[in-house]
Amino acid sequence: MASSYDYDEPSYDSRSYPPSSQASDVGYDPNFVPDSVKTFVVHLYRHIREKNVYEIHQMYEGSFQRLSDRMFRESPWPSVEAVAPYVDNDHVFCLLYREMWFRHVYARLSPTGRQRIESWDNYCSLFGVVLHGVVNMQLPNQWLWDMVDEFVYQFQSYCQYRAKLKNKTEEELQLLRQYGQAWNVYGVLNYLQALVEKSMIHQILEREKEGLEQFTATDGYDYEGGSNVLKMLGYYSMIGLLRVHCLLGDYHTGLKCLAPIDISQQGVYTIVIGSHISTIYHYGFANMMLRRYVEAIREFNKILLYILKYKQYHQKSPQYDQILKKNEQMYALLAICLSLCPQTKLVEENVSTQLKDKYSEKMLKMQRYDDEAYAVYDELFSYACPKFITPSAPILEEPLTNYNQDAYRLQLKLFLYEVKQQQLLAGVRSFLKLYSTISIGKLATYMEVDEPTLRTILMTYKHKMHAVDSDGKIIPNVDVDFYIDEDIIYVVESKSTKRYGDYFLRQILKFEEMISELDRVKLD
Amino acid sequence: MVRERESQQQQQQVSYTVEQLVAVNPYNPDILTDLENHVNEQVSSQTYSLDANLCLLRLYQFEPERMSIPIVVRILIKALMAMPAPDFSLCLFLIPEQVQMEEQFKTLIVLSHYLETARFHQFWDEAVKNRSILEVVPGFEQAIQAYAIHVLSLTYQKVPRPILAEAINIEGLSLDKFLEYQVANSGWALEKGHGRSQLIVLPRNEFNHPELKKNAVDSVPLEHVTRIFPILS
Numbered sequence: 001m002a003s004s005y006d007y008d009e010p011s012y013d014s015r016s017y018p019p020s021s022q023a024s025d026v027g028y029d030p031n032f033v034p035d036s037v038k039t040f041v042v043h044l045y046r047h048i049r050e051k052n053v054y055e056i057h058q059m060y061e062g063s064f065q066r067l068s069d070r071m072f073r074e075s076p077w078p079s080v081e082a083v084a085p086y087v088d089n090d091h092v093f094c095l096l097y098r099e100m101w102f103r104h105v106y107a108r109l110s111p112t113g114r115q116r117i118e119s120w121d122n123y124c125s126l127f128g129v130v131l132h133g134v135v136n137m138q139l140p141n142q143w144l145w146d147m148v149d150e151f152v153y154q155f156q157s158y159c160q161y162r163a164k165l166k167n168k169t170e171e172e173l174q175l176l177r178q179y180g181q182a183w184n185v186y187g188v189l190n191y192l193q194a195l196v197e198k199s200m201i202h203q204i205l206e207r208e209k210e211g212l213e214q215f216t217a218t219d220g221y222d223y224e225g226g227s228n229v230l231k232m233l234g235y236y237s238m239i240g241l242l243r244v245h246c247l248l249g250d251y252h253t254g255l256k257c258l259a260p261i262d263i264s265q266q267g268v269y270t271i272v273i274g275s276h277i278s279t280i281y282h283y284g285f286a287n288m289m290l291r292r293y294v295e296a297i298r299e300f301n302k303i304l305l306y307i308l309k310y311k312q313y314h315q316k317s318p319q320y321d322q323i324l325k326k327n328e329q330m331y332a333l334l335a336i337c338l339s340l341c342p343q344t345k346l347v348e349e350n351v352s353t354q355l356k357d358k359y360s361e362k363m364l365k366m367q368r369y370d371d372e373a374y375a376v377y378d379e380l381f382s383y384a385c386p387k388f389i390t391p392s393a394p395i396l397e398e399p400l401t402n403y404n405q406d407a408y409r410l411q412l413k414l415f416l417y418e419v420k421q422q423q424l425l426a427g428v429r430s431f432l433k434l435y436s437t438i439s440i441g442k443l444a445t446y447m448e449v450d451e452p453t454l455r456t457i458l459m460t461y462k463h464k465m466h467a468v469d470s471d472g473k474i475i476p477n478v479d480v481d482f483y484i485d486e487d488i489i490y491v492v493e494s495k496s497t498k499r500y501g502d503y504f505l506r507q508i509l510k511f512e513e514m515i516s517e518l519d520r521v522k523l524d
Numbered sequence: 525m526v527r528e529r530e531s532q533q534q535q536q537q538v539s540y541t542v543e544q545l546v547a548v549n550p551y552n553p554d555i556l557t558d559l560e561n562h563v564n565e566q567v568s569s570q571t572y573s574l575d576a577n578l579c580l581l582r583l584y585q586f587e588p589e590r591m592s593i594p595i596v597v598r599i600l601i602k603a604l605m606a607m608p609a610p611d612f613s614l615c616l617f618l619i620p621e622q623v624q625m626e627e628q629f630k631t632l633i634v635l636s637h638y639l640e641t642a643r644f645h646q647f648w649d650e651a652v653k654n655r656s657i658l659e660v661v662p663g664f665e666q667a668i669q670a671y672a673i674h675v676l677s678l679t680y681q682k683v684p685r686p687i688l689a690e691a692i693n694i695e696g697l698s699l700d701k702f703l704e705y706q707v708a709n710s711g712w713a714l715e716k717g718h719g720r721s722q723l724i725v726l727p728r729n730e731f732n733h734p735e736l737k738k739n740a741v742d743s744v745p746l747e748h749v750t751r752i753f754p755i756l757s
Contacts, residue, residue, distance in 0.1 A: 185586050189551035248585065249617035253578055289617070290610055391586050410621045414613065421640050452645075455687065459642035462678040466731065468609040474678075476731065483732040484680045486717050492734040505752060512755045 030079035036067055037078055038086055041097065045087040048096075048137055053221065057140035065318050068104055076109065077101050092135065095126040103150050106157070113175045116158055117182040123151055127191050127233075131198050135229045141220060144229065145272045148236040151188070152243050158183040159247075159389035163404035165396070177396055185391035189244060192237040196257075199234025205260050220268050235261075235268055239275060242282050247389045249411055251286035255470065258283060263299065273310070274319050277303060277326045284333060285386065289415070292467045293341035294477045300334045304351045328358075332384035335359040336377065339366035340422060341465070341477050342429070369423045377419050381412055422464055424457045432480050432491045440487045458484065546579045556583050560595050567598055570663045574611055577602065581618040593626060598661060600632045604639065605667030608674055612636045628657055644672055648693040669693070678731045682715065685722040 040063055047055040068077075080098045087093045102119040105111050111119070126147075129135060162176060162183075181187065196202070207213040220235065222228045238257055245254030261269055263283060270276045280303040287296040307327050314320050334355060338347070347355065355363075365376045388407035427447060431438075444454040465478040481492040542562045545555050559580035566572055577599045584591040596619065603611035616624065616633070623629065631654050638647035647668070651658060658664050672691040676683050689695050694702050703724065706712040713725035730736040 186551050186553065193551060248582065250578055250582055250614075251617070252574065252614050253582075256575075290614075392588050406621065411617065413621070414616055418613070421637065456642045459675050459679050460640070462731070463608060463640065463642060463675050466608070466678055472609070474608075474731070481731075481734060483734070484683070486682050486684060486723055505749070508752050508755060512752075 028075040030076070031082040033078045033082050033086070034071060036071065037083065040064070040067060041083050041086050041093075045090065045093050048093065048139070051138045053138050053140055057142060060140060060143050061317070064100065068108070072104065073108065076105050092129055092137070095122060095129065098122045099126060099147060099150075102154075103146070106150070106154065113161070113172045116154070116161065117175065117179045119154060120158075120182040120187075123154075123191070124187075127195065130230055130233060131194055133198070133230065136227050138221060138228050139232075141232060141268075141272050142274075144232040145236050145275045148192075148233060148240045149274060149278065151191075152240050152247075155183050155185075155188045155244070156247055156387055156389055159185075159391065160387065160404045162394050163390055163406075164402045165394060165400035166402050168400070173396055173400075176394060180393055184393075189241070192240045192244065195230070195234045195237040196241070197234075199230045199232075199237075201231060201234035201238065202260050204231065216266075216268055219271055232268075236275060239269065239279050239282075242286070243278065243386070246282050246286055246386050247407075248391060249388060249407065251289045252470070254282065255286050255290075259470075273314060273323065277307070277323060281326055281330055282386070284330065285384075288333060288337055289411075290467065291418070291464065292469065292475065292477070293337045294343065294346065294467075294475070297334060297337045297341070297343060297346050300330050300337070301347050301351055304330055304334065304354070305348050308350055308354070329384040331355055331358050332380040335363050336366070336380050336384075339363050339377075340419065342367075343479050345479075367426050369426055374416060374419065377416060378412065381415055382408075385411065421460070425461050425464060428457055428461050429480055432482055432489070435489075436491050438489050438491075440484070440489065443489065458482070458489070542576055543573065546573075546576050550579045550582075553583060553587060556580065556587075556590060559583070560592060563595050563598050563602075566602060567661050572602055572606060574603075574606070574609075574614070578614065578618065581615055585618055585620070588620065591623070593623075593628070596623070597628050597632070597657065600629070601658060601661045601664060604632065604636055605661070605664060605671075607639055607668075607671040631657060639668070639671065642675055644691040644693070648690075665693075673726075677726045677729060680726055681728075681732045682717070682723045682725050684717060685724060688724055 040059065044056065044059050047059065077100075080094050080101065083097060084090075084094055087097075098119075099122060102111070102115065102122065105115060106119075165173070168176075204213055204215050208215045215231075220228050220232045222231070238261060241257035242254040245251070245257060258279070261267060261279070263269070263279065269279050280299050284296040284300045284303075287293075287299070304327065307323065311320075311323060311327070314323055331354065334347075334351075335358075338355075359380075362376050362380065366373050366380075385408065388411050390403060390407045431443060431446060440451055440454055444451045447454060447457075449457070465481075466474050466476050469475050479493075482489050483492070484490070542555075542558055545552075545558065549555070559576055562573070562576050563580065566577075581596070581599065584596070600612060600615055603615045606612075612632075619629070624633070631650070635647060635650055635654075638644070638650065651668075669692040676688065676691055680687075685699075689699055692702075703712065703714065707714060711727040715723040715725055717723035726732065728736060
């Protein structure tokens with residue numbers, strides 16, 4: 001689970017990590033294994049061997065958190081070497097335990113440079129074992145999602161860590177020099193890609209569409225004695241790749257990586273709420289940067305409604321903080337999208353109310369396109385955007401600087417540039433709403449520009465409000481449209497058509513069900 | 525003649541391989557040179573591959589010392605030619621800020637800005653001043669003209685001749701010939717506007733003729749209809 005503290009920082013600049021954060025764990029003995037931990041690992045090991053997914057899940061979500069809360073609030077869990085004898089020194093179990101060990105350190109403590117590198121080594125070993133195809137376990141989806149999610153999170157965290165060179169000790173710099181391969185961007189991307197390929201998840205999803213394979217129906221689990229680990233890691237890696245590409249600023253490729261997953265329907269990605277939210281958040285953000293505002297609004301609306309309805313069921317879960325944070329970020333992104341591309345019919349009522357509560361004032365400001373407006377766009381974008389990274393290796397010579405904000409600053413700058421280009425469109429829209437026809441000359445006078453400038457603005461409006469999708473098709477994003485006949489503007493308000501087709505289909509199925517039930521009733 | 529075709533076939537074979545590389549093994553520093561060659565091929569054979577170019581820009585991001593400014597300039601010009609697609613912005617997202625400060629990039633960014641805000645007059649002025657950078661890529665003019673016509677087609681049912689002329693930077697007799705060609709091949713028509721000016725009637729599409737807009741909202745995909753086949757039979 002991606003730790004909540006890092007995402008909650010008040011300013012963008014992530015806090016600097018104290019060089020030896022373990023100084024406080026006076027009395028932390030890595031070799032001491034309390035009885036409760038002994039019991040924990042013995043049972044978990046047994047459940048994994050017996051493929052008892054339900055019990056594994058209970059222990060993973062429940063017991064691990066409870067023990068962490070009770071005994072390991074400020075220190076790491078016992079070392080894997082101390083725990084290994086209780087689990088037959090099982091290699092794979094030790095890798096899994098270590099993965100949880102490091103995740104705990106990231107979540108509750110501050111990882112040292114060395115720990116970060118060791119965690120990378122652990123992931124390499126773990127994924128190596130999985131990719132060799134020799135793993136025979138069935139693990140809960142929550143755990144498998146957390147693995148991929150944490151992998152990408154630790155990569156992002158390392159890039160931030162590595163880009164802040166100013167206050168590093170000589171020891172830390174030496175580590176960076178020595179272990180240049182750790183969290184190398186090629187390594188990270190290639191592991192995710194390898195998981196996608198080796199699991200053959202693309203082919204599985206294709207065959208499923210043709211009815212030749214069961215995947216979604218079994219929640220990804222294998223009921224024929226096999227393992228779900230490679231398949232599910234491959235599946236979740238598609239979302240991982242989307243996320244990494246967003247962190248790099250490559251939105252197009254990110255969306256391509258996600259393409260095999262059909263987000264217009266329920267699927268395996270919706271089973272674990274963390275994966276559902278991460279998918280839609282990044283999908284929506286990428287679409288926003290590609291100017292496909294309607295698509296982004298549509299998806300944000302769906303997920304925000306979902307969270308509204310179901311978040312109460314996750315209050316006790318360790319992901320709850322993250323869920324809330326992403327929720328707030330997506331409201332901010334929705335506010336941005338609706339300010340750039342006003343739509344009246346795409347946002348559900350409850351979501352709309354929440355949005356107004358949080359952002360009505362800011363949205364009004366954004367639509368004014370003055371200096372204050374840009375400040376608000378800046379603020380919301382900075383709050384809601386992913387933590388962009390600089391993937392290249394650090395230059396470890398003087399002068400040592402902190403350049404961890406460079407990537408973010410570039411994305412922000414380009415985004416605000418786009419906003420600026422759309423500056424005059426809000427004015428056009430508000431005038432067009434008032435008329436069914438108007439001459440170019442008159443509108444130019446009202447808007448206090450000359451005719452050529454107005455024609456330019458009108459064409460800009462058309463261009464910006466018609467996005468190009470990945471197949472090259474033009475998708476209109478307009479609520480108020482127009483066309484020009486020589487020098488008269490004809491305004492077209494888009495009508496929303498009622499969706500009769502779907503409604504009839506649903507009712508037909510419902511009534512058919514009722515009829516067959518009635519048929520079954522026998523009357524004497 | 526035969527040799528030409530052979531080398532063209534060879535070219536096609538090499539690009540096929542690069543596309544495959546990008547699809548199968550994109551996170552690989554060894555393909556950097558292949559991708560750079562591919563950019564030059566795109567320029568000379570007037571083809572375009574966004575995926576390959578993004579892949580190369582990513583590799584430059586991972587290893588900034590290997591970045592080649594001329595190659596990036598070519599990629600950006602190709603991206604401009606792909607408008608209205610947002611490819612130019614997509615490329616900029618991947619180029620570090622300091623690099624974007626180079627003169628050539630600043631020029632291209634200005635050109636992109638003019639195109640994005642439909643300031644065709646200023647665009648063509650600026651393009652003429654920077655002919656040396658743009659000449660490198662054949663087909664540039666035609667691509668931008670196609671984009672200009674696209675924007676006009678979104679906006680106008682009937683566009684006055686001077687507006688069209690300014691947008692595509694063609695005047696006088698050349699414009700007459702151009703219009704002749706479009707009338708014969710692309711469904712354009714010519715009319716008289718008021719004040720004896722010439723009006724160009726652009727082809728009807730759903731953006732300048734809203735009545736043509738398919739009510740796609742209410743069309744039901746086939747998969748949904750199949751749900752009731754058991755009932756209908």
